[in-house]
Amino acid sequence: MRILVLPPVNNSHKATLEEAAPGAEFVYSSPAEVNETQVEDVDVIFGNVRPPLLGAASRLRLLQLNSAGYDKYVACGTVPAGCALCCATGAYGQAVSEHLFASALCLMKKLPSYRDLQREHTWGDLGEVRSPAGANVLVLGAGDIGTHVARLFSGVGAHVCGVRRARVAAEPPFERMATMDELPGLLACADVVCSVLPSTPATRGLASGEFFGAMKPGAYFCNAGRGDLVDQAALVAALESGHLAGAALDVCSPEPLPEGDALWDAPNLLLTPHISGFYHLPVTLDNIVAIAAENLAHLAAGEPLRNHVEF
Structure with a gap:
């Protein structure tokens, strides 16, 4: 399993994610740097990737957002067929x-x-x-x-x-x-x-x-x-x-x-300029990583996913 991670995770966060999916290959990038080449051969994207890039994600199984909101991803055809969409409700x-x-x-x-x-x-x-x-x-x-x-x-x-x-x-x-x-x-x-x-x-x-x-x-x-x-x-x-x-x-x-x-x-x-959430309080990113790690383990085990968005 190949996993693309976009949030600004630290070494502790990386350890949490990698322990949840042993044997998986992790690629660490950012929302600003991610491109079509990076998304086209991954099974999981963790982070709010720009929706137009998802057209290249032909083998994507899980899009785990770092936001509680998901309105930019619910339009028909935005998320590839067969891919689960999960949000970060509970982190903020x-x-x-x-x-x-x-x-x-x-x-x-x-x-x-x-x-x-x-x-x-x-x-x-x-x-x-x-x-x-x-x-x-x-x-x-x-x-x-x-x-x-x-x-x-x-x-x-x-x-x-x-x-x-x-x-x-x-x-x-x-x-x-x-x-x-x-x-x-x-x-x-x-x-x-x-x-x-x-x-x-x-x-x-x-x-x-x-x-x-x-x-x-x-x-x-x-x-x-x-x-x-x-x-x-x-x-x-x-x-x-x-x-x-x-x-x-x-x-x-x-x-x-x-x-x-x-x-x-x-x-x-x-x-205030939309700053109540995001990562301004450090525990928020800790919470988001914990949700992503939980869903990586659920995905590998074929179990129901947390915060699964039903279209």
């Missing part, structure tokens, strides 16, 4: 949830505004702040990352409701679990709305002017899922009118954000 919960929680807390304590005053050399008091303790927090997308988000908010005394496509029973750290059909009523009661939803036809444009209008006055909106969830002009309007107290975006559309986009100057908006 700690990193993304901590970023979202920190962003919401910064907004509630007006820390970005105090940073602005510091840069102006102004000693000023911005008045009342808010607390997550006792707040109603709505988490859109209650899978691995959403559960980590809920755990952080619940840990400081917030009341957390999760939202999923299908109805399931609520379990801690969620006090309640709802479906997308219930969203309008839930928005009216939430002090903080955090989204980690993927990009799907049902989620694109979901956070519209109607969505923000249904939110509780003075609430906060945070998104670390996908940028195409949000009607960005509607979000800017909700911030400029004061209807929302603040928003935090780690994702936007397009990325990078154009220089003249209105988001740059929107009031009470904390904007």
